Each structure stands twice: as C-alpha cells, then as structure tokens.
Amino acid sequence: MRTILAAVDGTDVSNLVVTRAGELARAMGARVRLVTAIPTPSEATPLAGLTAPSVLEAKMAAAHASLVPLLALLPEELRGGVAIDVGPPAEIVCRAARESHAELVVIGAHEHGRVARMLGTTASRVVNEIDRPVLVVRPLPDDARPERRAGLGARLREEHRRLERVFERLLAAFRSEDWSEARQSWTEFEDALRAHMQLEEEHLLPVFRAEQPDEASTLLREHDVLRAELVAFGVRVDLHAFTLPEAEALVARLREHAAHEERMFYPWAETNDGM
Secondary structure, eight states, X not given: OEEEEEEOOSSTHHHHHHHHHHHHHXXXXXXXXXXXXXXXXXXXXXXXXXXXXXXXXXXXXXXXXXXXXXXXXXXXXXXXXXXXXXXXXXXXXXXXXXXXXXXXXXXXXXXXXXXXXXXXXXXXXXXXXXXXXXXXXXXXXXXXXXXXXXXXXXXXXXXXXXXXXXXXXXXXXXXXXXXXHHHHHHHHHHHHHHXXXXXXXXXXXXXXXXXXXHHHHHHHHHHHHHHHHHHHXXXXXXXXXXXXXXXXXXXXXXXXXXXXXXXXXXXXXHHTTTO
8 A cells, every 4th residue: 555654743734734645645545644753852851851761651642642633634544554753853754754665755844934944944854854755735824814704705705816817827828838837827726726725624614614514514525626636637737738628627617616605605704704
C-alpha cells in the first residue's frame, strides 16, 4: 500500500495537513500515516527532565491523545497508523518518511517573523534535508479570515465574484493554448478555490451545520468532489493533457456549485449577520 506521511504538531494547522493528505491519499490510492515529534529538551533544560520514565510516558500519552482527533478526520480506509518519537522534529519526520517508504510528506507552515524565517522552520528543514517530495500546507492569511460576521452575505457574494474573475482568466489561458500561462493560471485558480472552501469550512459551515445538518453535509460533499478534481486535473495540467473543453466543464460545475450556495447557504448567512 502506498503511503503519505502527514507531519503534525498539535497546532491548528495540523487539521489542514491531515485533510490535505487525505485528499491526496484518496486520489493516489494511498494511506496516510501521521507522525509527531516530542522535541528534545533545550540546553537550558536538564536532559534528565525528559528521560525520567514517568515524564516521558506522560509526554507519549499526551502525544497519542493529540493524534486521536486528527485520525478522526480520515476515513478508516485511509488510515495508515501513527509514529511518535523523541528528538528534533525535522529529523523525526525525515526518518519516519524513510522507514514508512512514504512517497510524499505533507507538513504545515506556521506564521513566523523575519528572524524565525531566516533561521529556518521545521518545514524548511524537512524540505532541505529529505530525499522525497514534500507538500507544504499554509493556513489562510489573516486578511482572508473573517473577524466578524456583520455583512457576511455580502462578503460571500463578493468572494464568488472574485472567483468568477479567476475562472475567466483560467479559461482565457487555455483558449490561448499557452501552457506556461495555463500553468500559472491553474495555480492561481487552485489556490483561490481551496482558500474559499477552507474559509467556508472553518468559519461558516460548522455553525450552519448545527442548524441545517443535511444541507451542510451536501455542501461538504461537493467540496470533497471539487478537491479530488483539483488533484487529478492538476497532474494533467502539468502533463499538458488538460483540454479547454475539460476546463470549461470544470468551471461550469463550479458555477453550478456557487449557484447552489447562493440558493441554500447565503440567504442563511445574511439572516444570521451579526451573530
């Protein structure tokens, strides 16, 4: 069985890492193995503090507990086990990738200041040191996260108008038969669509689901289908095998999904503005 390694660390970005790894595993016919590290003590911390059996056992138990909700994000058939080890996180991830024969490593990138970026994060160390492909998942930028709900319906409709402009640029690139432009437009298209779905799923759909679970489940299933198509079609764009009719058909499905949201989701959002 093929393996994708998802490196998690207990922060919010870990949910995105596991979700993205699950999407790829479904498309690749693979399973997702989770790996997390218990960092070694800093020089200022006595080494014995971690090596004491009771302390280490407690940390291992906490690490196992942190993986339970992450595993729950994956369907049973996509679960490939977990790995927990003590040591530098980048080293643990690289070793786990080798030992599990992972074809791909998915890891999250956190927001850091300039100094942290210069010194290098766990993700950058893994990218530099590992001997296999790495996908770095980034959280939404702050300016894409809704801080309040006032005017929510209007903001969602404007988001759809922005996506429509991205759709048109994608179609124009395929019509020109310029593969360099098509690849660039596809990247913009994929990033914009994923960010839009992530925004809805993180900030809006959980509340909507509490009130209208069937409708919310329908929208989430549509998101799953769209993500699977992005994975499959992205490979074909790289191979110059994705055609204009296929691009037009994909955009038509996205427009149908947007219309679905406009009918069933956005009226609710406008009714609940200011909640």
